[in-house]
Amino acid sequence: MFCPVCKNEYEPGYTRCPDCNVDLVEELLPEADTELYTFKSKNVAEKLVRYLKYSNLNPELSADETEEPFSYTVLIPEEELGEAKTAFAVFLSEESAETDISEELMQEDCMMPIRPKSLVKEEVVYTSASFKAEDTRSSGYILLGFGIIGLVAVVLCALDVIKFSIHPMSLAIMGIIFVGMAVYGVISLQKAATLAVNADAENKLIEDIKKWQKEHITEEILSAAAEEGLSEEETALVRDDLIRNMTKEAFPNIPSALLEHLTDEFAEEIGAVDL
Numbered sequence: 001m002f003c004p005v006c007k008n009e010y011e012p013g014y015t016r017c018p019d020c021n022v023d024l025v026e027e028l029l030p031e032a033d034t035e036l037y038t039f040k041s042k043n044v045a046e047k048l049v050r051y052l053k054y055s056n057l058n059p060e061l062s063a064d065e066t067e068e069p070f071s072y073t074v075l076i077p078e079e080e081l082g083e084a085k086t087a088f089a090v091f092l093s094e095e096s097a098e099t100d101i102s103e104e105l106m107q108e109d110c111m112m113p114i115r116p117k118s119l120v121k122e123e124v125v126y127t128s129a130s131f132k133a134e135d136t137r138s139s140g141y142i143l144l145g146f147g148i149i150g151l152v153a154v155v156l157c158a159l160d161v162i163k164f165s166i167h168p169m170s171l172a173i174m175g176i177i178f179v180g181m182a183v184y185g186v187i188s189l190q191k192a193a194t195l196a197v198n199a200d201a202e203n204k205l206i207e208d209i210k211k212w213q214k215e216h217i218t219e220e221i222l223s224a225a226a227e228e229g230l231s232e233e234e235t236a237l238v239r240d241d242l243i244r245n246m247t248k249e250a251f252p253n254i255p256s257a258l259l260e261h262l263t264d265e266f267a268e269e270i271g272a273v274d275l
Contacts, residue, residue: 001014001015002027003020003022014198016194018132033060033075034075034076034077034078036085038072038074039072040069045061046061049061049074057076059076061075062074129199129203130203134192136192137192141189143182143185144181146178147185150181208251209262210262212250212251217242217243222270244260244263247263
């Protein structure tokens with residue numbers, strides 16, 4: 001089952017995404033491809049397609065040869081656009097170092113800032129399901145507690161047990177507010193229970209991934225991936241890419257934020273960043 005909003009996959013038995021609060025679906029609808037870049041040269045366009053495929057992306061080439069100048073557009077799935085733009089910048093950097101390809105480019109605004117891939121890393125913030133569950137549970141208890149205490153105070157004021165001069169309309173509005181707080185507190189506690197179940201599944205997944213990484217991603221494999229002429233920072237990030245790609249291949253449904261978190265954690269654990 002998949003969430004149509006965040007695209008996360010859930011184990012059988014789940015029917016609703018706790019993060020997005022929407023019903024899960026059996027399959028995700030394919031998204032339309034997005035234009036990455038249009039070239040004058042078919043040869044360069046095909047070369048970029050091969051480069052993107054080598055980077056584990058899924059590009060398509062659309063040619064328009066009805067009239068000159070011919071154009072060749074590289075398309076990429078929407079969910080891969082960010083990574084494809086990074087790969088395209090590296091492609092331009094490498095091609096420019098070998099030959100002048102300016103005559104092969106078509107779009108005037110194409111020249112995005114070019115940085116080596118090793119210096120490009122998308123910032124992804126990971127929040128564990130356990131933390132989400134505990135945070136939601138705490139919020140639920142607080143809201144429920146304030147709601148109940150407030151309702152008791154409103155009732156006591158209405159019965160004139162508490163001598164406090166409040167207009168009846170204001171008292172009614174306060175009662176509605178406290179009822180809302182109590183209701184939302186109950187909803188938060190129910191959501192926390194669902195998140196706790198997800199947390200158990202996530203913790204099991206993390207345990208399996210860590211065990212697999214220790215068994216399959218050795219220092220020998222990482223050392224073999226090192227390239228001559230790279231700085232220490234670049235070498236470390238190349239190895240991070242290897243850890244990330246191997247883990248993703250073994251666990252294709254792992255959420256991206258969790259993948260980044262476990263990649264960084266494993267790299268630090270084995271000292272890959274210092275090799």
